[in-house]
Amino acid sequence: MNISEIKELMTQFDQSSLREFSYKTNDKELVFSKNDRKVEEKPSLESENMVTTPVVDNGDVTSELSKVEEIKQEKEVERKDMGDVIESPLVGVAYLSPSPTQEPFVAIGDSVKKGQTLLIIEAMKVMNEILAPRDGIITDILVSNEEVVEFGKGLVSIK
16 A cells, blocks of 8 residues: 555545544554544643643654555565465464474475465364465465464465
8 A cells, every 4th residue: 555545545534424444454554533532631730630632743644654655565575575475264273283293284495286285274163274275385484373363364475
């Protein structure tokens, strides 16, 4: 997502009746809110319940968004070097081996064939095998054993 897309989202959000909006990817999160956030300060002599609204300096937002965009582009280059990222098709717990006493299904550097089991995701007591979509070499394992994964989270990279 580039800065112009973010600005367009901000404009659409501002014109909408939505009070909050959030967009989250594996490594980024964008949150818009029209809700007032008030900060209570210690009572002073003038007022027992003094409430102030924090002042937000929007001057740095553009530079921060450009930094975020640069980081995103760097990550995309890294991902291209890593190969194709296999993403989680569901929410659940990732298991890298068939049982705690057995070796993992795959390791970094392993050659895999299309249809080979890469890992298992348990969802609602059902074990779902995640299969290699094509032949290749494992360049990275992006989850740890027994990690809770969300839909779309990168699991394994194949080059």
